[in-house]
Amino acid sequence: ESGVTRPKGYNVSFHCNPEMEKYHFGQNHPMKPWRLALSKSLIYSYGMSFAMDNYISRTATYEELAGFHSTDYLDFLGTVLPEPVPRDLESQNPDLKFNLGGSDCPLFEGLYDYCSMSAGTAMDAARKICSNQSDIAIAWGGGLHHAKKAEASGFCYINDIVLAILQLLRFYPRVLYIDIDVHHGDGVEEAFFSTDRVMTVSFHKYDPHNFFPGTGALEDNGPKNEHNPGAHHAFNVPLNDGITDEQYKWLFDRVIGDIVAKFRPGAIALQCGADSLAGDRLGRFNLQVQGHGACVEFCKEKNIPMILFGGGGYTPRNVARAWTYETSIAIEYNKKIDPTLPQHAPWRDHFRHDTLFPTLEQTLGEPRQNRNPQKRLQEIVQHVTEQLRFVQA
Ligand code: ZLV
C-alpha cells in the first residue's frame, strides 16, 4: 500500500506511451526520450498511480495529424529515411525540406511513429477533458511547441499542443495556453494568431540573436491588422538569465491571475517544459522544482479543467523531479509528499542527491547571475495590464 489516495471529487488521468521512451535523436542530441521513463518510474515509485486513471495512449492517425499539419509535410515525414546529414554539409544546404534532417530536427529510425505517439498522448488527454472524465489530464510525452503546419523546428516535428487545443475548442468557447518552457512557444502562438478563442502566454528567455527561437518580444502580441480577431491575444513574457523562484512566482501569479480574470477560459493547456529549471543543459534560469511547480499549483487553484504537457528539459534527473512534483500537485499529494526519494526507486543513482528538492547549490554549484531587475518585471506586468484592455471581457 502506498498511502497515496485519490483527491475527493477530482479526477486526474495520466497518459503515456512507453514505446516513446525508446527512440533516439542521435549521439549528442540533447532531447532524450528516456527522460519520460525516468519521470514515470519516479512517479510510480511514489505510488501516485493509485490516485490517477492511468492510460497507455493510442497513436494519432494521419487524419488526426492533418487537423493541423499539411498533407505534403505529413507525407514527407512518413516516407523519409534516416540519412544522416554530415555536419559540414548541413551549413552548405540551408534549405532542408520542411527543415527536416538538420541537427536540431534529425531524421531517425521510427520518426513518424514517435511523432504520432506524442500527438496521440496529447489528444487522448484532451478527449478526457472534453468528456468531463478528467479535471486534470497529464501528457508528459507531449508539449512540442515549436512545430509548424508544414515545418519541423527546435526538436519538434508535430505540434501535439495545437492538436489538443483544437480538440478542446470543440467543447470550450475559450482556451488559455500557458508555456513555462525556457523557449518561446512560437508554434502554438502562430497557430492561433487569428482567433480570439485561444489566448497564448509564453514565459521565456529572450535574446533575439543568441537564444532560440529569437521571437517573443513583450510587444509582439499578434498581427494587428484591422480585421484580425486574434490581435492582442498573444502574450509574451521575455526574461533574462538567472530568474529566481520568488520573481517568477511574483510575475506568473500577476500575469496569469489577470488574464484568467479577464479571459475566463473554459480550459487551460499548460506546457511545463522543464528546461526552465536551474542546471538545465540548455536553459539559463535559476528556477527550482518548487518554483516551477508553483505555476501548476496556481493554475490548479483556478479550478478550470486543465491539460499538463511536458516539453523541453535536458537534464533528465531534474525533469523527472519537476514532473513528479507536478503530478503530486495534480493529485493533491504535494503537501504530504516525502522529499526523500523512495528507497526502492529504480534508477535511484541517476538522481545524484536523494531529494526531490535539491538546493541551488546542489544543482549548480554556483547559481547563475540574476539579470532580471525588479523594475523590468514591473514593466512587463504593466504592459500585460495595458494589453488586456484590448481584450473583450
Ligand atoms: O525545449 O542542437 O539554436 C521544446 C524546446 O523548446 C538552435 N537550436 C538552432 C538555431 C541555429 N541552430 C543551431 C543548431 C544546433 C544543432 C543541434 C544542439 C546540439 C547540442 C546541444 C545543444 C543544441 C541546441 N540546439 C541548443 N539549442 C538549440 C536550438 C533548438 C532548441 C530547441 C528547444 C526545444 C522541446
Ligand code: CA
Ligand atoms: Ca515558454
Ligand code: ZN
Ligand atoms: Zn525549451
